Each structure stands twice: as C-alpha cells, then as structure tokens.
C-alpha cells in the first residue's frame with residue numbers, strides 16, 4: 378500500500394501504509410518510542426520498539442525535532458485509546474528535513490508573539506479547527522445561493538468611487554486615470570448584476586481603511602453580498618434569516634469535531650432558525666433605555682449597545698429602519714417616515730455584534746441624485762450606477778455578511794484576527 382493521509386487510516390486497518398508529515402511531539406518509555414506525526418488531516422502516533430525496526434530507523438528518533446518533516450511506514454492498528462482511534466506500528470522512518478529551534482513550543486505564548494509567526498501558528502490544532510470551519514462556512518454560503526438559482530457576479534476590487542463613505546477608502550494612483558480605490562463593498566456592481574440576472578451574489582475581499590482597533594475590525598475582510606430585483610425590505614429579512622439558518626446549521630452539522638477542539642458551547646448556535654426576531658431601531662433604543670443607557674435618537678449603536686440589545690434574544694436579532702443620517706447614500710427612505718432608511722442590520726448573540734448590514738435600495742433616479750450630492754460624492758463616477766435607475770428601475774434589496782465576524786461568532790473566538798489565515802489590521806501588515 379502506498380502513501381495515505383491520516384484521515385483515511387480507517388480504511389487501511391491491518392495494511393502497511395506510508396504517512397508523510399511533520400513531528401508534533403515525541404516521547405519514549407524504555408525500549409518503546411512514540412513519534413506523533415501530523416499531516417494536516419490529523420495526528421497519529423507511530424510506535425516503534427527496539428528490534429522491531431532497523432537500528433538505523435530506531436536511531437532517527439533522536440534526530441527528529443518538533444516540526445521536522447518525515448515519513449513513517451508501518452502497519453495500521455485500531456486502538457481506541459489512541460487519539461483519532463488508530464496507531465501505526467512503525468517499520469521504517471525517512472527524514473525529509475530537520476527543523477532547528479521551532480519557535481512555537483507547546484508552552485503558552487502571547488498572542489502578539491504568535492501573530493508575528495502566523496505562517497507557523499497555522500500549524501497548530503486550534504488554528505486548524507478555525508480554518509476548517511471557515512472553509513466549510515464558505516462552501517455553505519456558496520451552496521446556499523447556488524442552490525437557489527443566484528448567479529455569481531464577481532465585483533471588481535479596484536474601483537473609481539466610494540460605496541460605504543469616503544472616510545475609509547484605501548487609495549492608489551491609477552495610471553493616467555487619476556485615483557483608484559480598493560473596494561469597500563461589491564454592492565453597486567451586484568445591483569447591476571441583479572438588473573441583468575434577477576438575483577445574484579458577489580463574494581470576495583473588501584477593504585476598509587478603518588482606524589478601529591476593536592476585536593471586530595479588519596482592514597481586509599471577505600463579504601458575501603446577495604442582491605435581488607423586485608425585493609423589498611421584508612423579502613430581504615426573509616432571505617437573511619433563511620441564509621443564517623442554513624449556514625450555521627450546516628457548519629454545526631459538518632464541523633462538530635472542530636467546534637469541540639475550540640471548546641465552543643453551541644447551545645445558542647443551535648437556536649439559529651427562522652423566524653429571527655425583528656425589531657425597529659426605535660424599539661432597540663427602548664431596550665437600551667430600559668437598561669439604563671442614555672441614548673439619543675440619530676446615533677449609531679456602539680459595540681456595547683449592540684451587545685445589550687442582542688442579549689435580550691436567544692438568537693440573532695434583525696434591527697430595521699435606522700435613521701437615514703447614519704446610513705449610506707444608496708438606501709431607500711421609508712415612505713412612512715422619511716427620516717429613516719429601509720436598512721437592516723443583523724446582530725449576533727454573545728456580544729459578536731453586527732454580522733449583516735443591508736437595505737432596500739433607492740430606486741428613484743432623482744432621489745438618488747439628490748443623495749449623491751448631499752453626501753458630496755462625485756456624480757461622474759456614479760453615472761453608470763444611475764443608469765440602473767434610468768433603464769428599468771425596480772425595487773430591489775440586498776445585504777452583506779462579513780465572513781470573519783461570522784467565523785468568529787461560530788467558533789466563539791474573542792478576536793477576528795484568528796478567523797482569517799493572514800489578518801490585516803491597522804497595526805498589522807505582516808506576515
């Protein structure tokens with residue numbers, strides 16, 4: 378039998394196989410030596426006894442250090458006491474590369490020390506669990522929209538104008554054409570897509586030159602943004618709750634082992650099922666005031682406010698109809714009350730805060746033109762976007778879900794920096 382991965386060992390009990398990977402740990406007791414090999418799919422213990430392998434192979438035990446690359450040949454044995462349920466009776470050891478003084482040792486390290494060595498930190502079992510949850514979540518997100526007939530419309534990363542306000546733009550020179558900006562959101566392009574295909578989504582990296590040093594902010598993060606033609610705010614809320622139920626329940630079902638490694642209590646996550654509670658911004662303020670928070674109508678919720686509001690519910694809560702003055706230029710005003718926008722935020726429980734932001738869009742050309750002027754945005758850069766209101770405008774809605782905040786919430790992490798392979802924050806650009 379040839380080379381296999383640790384996760385496949387169950388299919389090879391009693392067979393001779395080869396495993397390739399890195400040394401996680403080793404120990405010896407008397408004439409028996411144990412090599413713990415990790416290969417990215419799991420960790421398995423190789424056991425060799427003096428006399429059971431060649432002296433040469435037996436001696437390689439002494440050379441191997443933490444994270445040295447090596448291969449083990451041996452017979453797969455079922456062993457319920459072993460982590461993962463299998464062991465390898467080693468018949469041969471082959472060394473690829475000896476690692477000298479691997480900096481991350483089994484002892485506790487400070488998080489900045491680890492973050493500086495993120496390229497190595499990714500090898501640890503905790504980071505494995507997070508990345509495997511992230512990967513599965515991304516697939517669940519795509520499956521949800523793909524199974525519902527949404528067309529994927531990738532949005533550009535280099536853009537000529539702001540989408541979410543001019544204060545958080547990353548700017549770069551763009552040949553003879555002046556300035557380009559890293560996209561803050563693919564929404565405006567998704568709107569064009571919705572008018573072309575009816576229902577679409579974009580899913581990619583987005584950027585905010587955000588000077589926030591909070592546990593929820595990255596300067597580069599991934600966002601999935603569905604956009605639907607002929608959909609109002611209520612339709613948008615229905616889509617959001619079905620979507621959240623699907624992705625959370627899928628990850629709970631498929632990544633239970635990983636969530637155990639992370640010691641995640643999943644009680645509240647099990648509750649993520651529709652219908653989700655819906656409250657207006659005004660009702661949210663009432664909650665804050667009852668809890669003794671002085672809050673003036675027209676302000677945006679801070680992290681602590683969001684936590685207090687979400688603590689009143691046993692699942693994510695949808696907050697709608699925010700003051701128009703704190704929301705983006707493209708949001709439609711409520712015909713019942715022009716001071717509020719038909720906006721939607723979804724707040725996650727347990728203090729994870731806003732994971733979804735969205736709205737019904739302004740579909741009236743003149744209203745949108747006025748809003749662009751009021752927000753001091755350059756009209757020329759938005760002419761193409763205005764065309765969507767000139768040629769067959771319809772009510773339409775969409776939202777954006779931040780991938781990293783969602784991973785952090787599902788995994789129960791206390792900072793988004795662990796939710797992405799290589800985080801970008803105002804004070805971190807490396808590795």
Ligand code: 4AD
Nearest residue numbers: 562564594595598602731732733734735776777779
């Ligand atoms: O609320 P935001 O800014 O909404 C938009 O960008 C809309 N254009 C989306 C749309 O309607 N298509 O961002 C949406 C979500 C937030 O709820 C949050 O989860 C995440 O993106 N997000 C961030 N995540 C990490 N770091 C940051 N700096 C983030 N800013 C927003």
Ligand code: MG
Nearest residue numbers: 722731733734
């Ligand atoms: Mg928002």
